[in-house]
Amino acid sequence: MQVELYKMVFLLAVFALYCCSLHVKACNETLTYPSGVITSPNYPAFYNDSIYCTYELYSPFGYIINLRVEEVEFECCAVISDCDYLEIYNGSETTQYVDRFCSNGVRTYSSQQFFLVFRTDLQGGDIGFKMLYSWLSR
Numbered sequence: 659m660q661v662e663l664y665k666m667v668f669l670l671a672v673f674a675l676y677c678c679s680l681h682v683k684a685c686n687e688t689l690t691y692p693s694g695v696i697t698s699p700n701y702p703a704f705y706n707d708s709i710y711c712t713y714e715l716y717s718p719f720g721y722i723i724n725l726r727v728e729e730v731e732f733e734c735c736a737v738i739s740d741c742d743y744l745e746i747y748n749g750s751e752t753t754q755y756v757d758r759f760c761s762n763g764v765r766t767y768s769s770q771q772f773f774l775v776f777r778t779d780l781q782g783g784d785i786g787f788k789m790l791y792s793w794l795s796r
């Protein structure tokens with residue numbers, strides 16, 4: 659009987675770990691669908707403090723990805739990297755970012771692949787971002 663109880667507690671612990679690690683994973687997504695919507699965690703409710711989310715987008719040979727940033731509502735500081743911001747890379751994080759911003763305004767980018775970083779500091783939030791992407795044949 660006691661063994662059964664231990665087994666149940668163990669399974670619950672494994673489930674909790676699995677559920678929470680999945681939750682964290684949702685913040686680091688690889689998107690390989692022909693089109694979709696990317697939003698910040700909790701959107702349109704406020705995002706959390708101290709998060710570092712990455713999004714990787716790939717398109718197959720013969721296509722490019724059209725990425726359209728529709729909405730950006732962040733805690734925004736004069737020195738952008740001091741508060742919450744989004745970075746757009748035309749490839750991987752090892753390259754220089756092509757854009758870094760925290761204020762609203764529609765922006766479009768195109769590349770065969772993208773790497774995006776959404777970073778928030780210790781306090782002060784907002785609703786976050788929403789963007790759309792789709793593959794276009796070259």
Ligand SMILES: [Ca+2]
Pocket residue numbers: 707733741742778779780781782783
């Ligand atoms: Ca903040």
